Amino acid sequence: MHLISYGQALVLGLMQGATELFPVSSLGHSVILPGLRGWNIHQNDDYFLTFLVATHLATALVLLAFFWRDWVRIVAGLGRSLRDRQIDTDDADAKLGWLLVVATIPAGIIGLTLESALRSVFASPTSASIFLFCNGLMLFAAERLRHHAPVRQTSRYSDERIARHVGFRESVWVGTAQAIALLPGFSRSGATMSGGLLVGLSNEDAARFSFLLATPIIGAAAALKLPELLGSSGAGVRGPALVGAAAAAVTAYLSVRFLVRFFQTNRLTPFAVYCTVAGALCVAVFALT
Amino acid sequence: MTKRPALIAPAIIAGVLLVALVALYFADSAGALPSFIPGHQTGSGHHHIKHGIAAGLLGIACLIFAWFQTGPTDRGHDAARAR
Numbered sequence: 001m002h003l004i005s006y007g008q009a010l011v012l013g014l015m016q017g018a019t020e021l022f023p024v025s026s027l028g029h030s031v032i033l034p035g036l037r038g039w040n041i042h043q044n045d046d047y048f049l050t051f052l053v054a055t056h057l058a059t060a061l062v063l064l065a066f067f068w069r070d071w072v073r074i075v076a077g078l079g080r081s082l083r084d085r086q087i088d089t090d091d092a093d094a095k096l097g098w099l100l101v102v103a104t105i106p107a108g109i110i111g112l113t114l115e116s117a118l119r120s121v122f123a124s125p126t127s128a129s130i131f132l133f134c135n136g137l138m139l140f141a142a143e144r145l146r147h148h149a150p151v152r153q154t155s156r157y158s159d160e161r162i163a164r165h166v167g168f169r170e171s172v173w174v175g176t177a178q179a180i181a182l183l184p185g186f187s188r189s190g191a192t193m194s195g196g197l198l199v200g201l202s203n204e205d206a207a208r209f210s211f212l213l214a215t216p217i218i219g220a221a222a223a224l225k226l227p228e229l230l231g232s233s234g235a236g237v238r239g240p241a242l243v244g245a246a247a248a249a250v251t252a253y254l255s256v257r258f259l260v261r262f263f264q265t266n267r268l269t270p271f272a273v274y275c276t277v278a279g280a281l282c283v284a285v286f287a288l289t
Numbered sequence: 290m291t292k293r294p295a296l297i298a299p300a301i302i303a304g305v306l307l308v309a310l311v312a313l314y315f316a317d318s319a320g321a322l323p324s325f326i327p328g329h330q331t332g333s334g335h336h337h338i339k340h341g342i343a344a345g346l347l348g349i350a351c352l353i354f355a356w357f358q359t360g361p362t363d364r365g366h367d368a369a370r371a372r
Contacts, residue, residue, distance in 0.1 A: 082353075085360025105350055112339040224342075 003047045008039060009240035013247030016055040017062075020218070020248075021211065021255040023190030023271045024278075025135055027052075028128040031184045032282055035125030043123040043184075046233040053225040054241035055248040060219035062252040067212060070159070074100070074212075095163035096212075102168050103175025103192075104216050110179035111221065118182045126286045131185025133279025138186070139272035142194030158208045162201065166209070170199040174209070178217060185279070189214060193268060207263035211256060292362050300355035307348030314341030 004012070012030060019026040030052065034041040041048055064071065077093025078101075087094050122131070166174070174195035181188035189210045196206025228234060229241060313322065319333035328337040 082356070085357055087357075101350075105346055108346055109343045112343040224339075 003045075003236050004041060004051055004240040004244075006240055006243050008034075008041070009051065009244040010247050012051070013055050013058075013244030014251050016052070016244070017059055017248030017251030017253075018255045019187075020056070020059045021063075021189055021214070021252060021259055023135075023139060023187045023193055023268060024275055025128075025132055025181070025185050025187040025190070027181065028132045028135070028185035028187070031123055031128040032125050032132070035128075035286065036282070044120055046228065047237040049225070050229050050233045050237050051241045051244055053222050053229050054245040056218050057222035057226065058245035058249040059252040060215055060222055062249050063211060063215045063256065064219065066253065066256050067215065070212065071215070092157070092160040092163040096159050099163070099166055099168065099171040099209075100212055100216065103171045103178070103213055106172055106176040107178035107217055108220065110176070111182060111217070114179075115182055119184070122183050122185075126283065128184040129279050129282035129286060131183050131279075132275050133185075133283065135186045135190055136272045136275030136277075136279060138194055139190055139268045139275065142197045143268050143272065146197035147200040158205050161205050162209050165200050165205070166196075170195075174199065175213070178213065187275075188217070190268070190271065190275075197268075203263040203267055207259060211260070292358055292360070294358060297355050297358045300351045300358065304348045304351035304355060307344045307351060311341045311345040311348065314338070314344060 012033070015029050015033060016026050019029045031043050033039075034043075073093045074097040077091055077095075078097040080091060081087045081094040081098065087098060089095075122128070174192055177191040177195040178188050180186045180191050189207075192210035192213050193203070193206045196209050197203070201209065229238070234241070310326070313326070314328070314337050317336075319328055319330040319335045319337055322329040322337075328340045
């Protein structure tokens, strides 16, 4: 008898891979869906967290593979700047690399110190639905309050534009905004994209910065808990976790391919509408049942 | 990046202290930690590994910051490039 059935693992994996990158909160959906379906899955149980580790690891690996060439350039830029003990103003790869490092540190520290406490308090379907609604409002607000990116972009490549527009202070704020995703229902990618818009990036550049930021933070969080998957906590859940991870990998790949193109011409508004409507409906459903 | 040489020494000291804190978090249980250190819990045998990793991240960040502050100034770099 598996704690999560293979069918549930497939559905949760497919959903996690997609919702991790769409700005609609993967963790929130992982909490809400079992609640709506009446599945006997408890979000604070070790086996479910172990299952989530596997799906997150798969998503991080897909992102790493998708942006592999970019990461090679960025890491080379980091190496150049360390060697020279300065970041050359013309070296967009080095600047982008350090922006990603600076943005990852606050989210990592907040996540390491507060994740368990926040998860145990807020991992109920009702609170996740309320936060999903709030996530929608956050996306609406970001589009409303954004500093509009210049119509004529001065740089041809997205990375150059990010390196030019985003300073280290702004990067800290965007990185800190990621931490809100510790609350199930708030989206990490939604928070970073919103932060990117507020510091003057276009939707395309904000999405790219968000996806690059996702790789180290999701990968590190998954790697930190990997021993649980391989240890006694993983007993009885490794098979479904493997199915869930494979499903998450497929949808994560399709999602990132779609979203990179989508944000070249579109905004966060459709996701804001989805989150507010779905969040409100779920709150009503959980209140009535 | 603006250079602030006055911050080199404080950044190195903070970095070294934070790296030492990592060793403390890994070696000592929460109950054995000094009371002024975050994570201290009287009588607890739990090891705050995550606190240690967080302190390590901050410590490394401080040391990297100090490393960059010791680099050439932009003006000097530009002059060197012009030569």
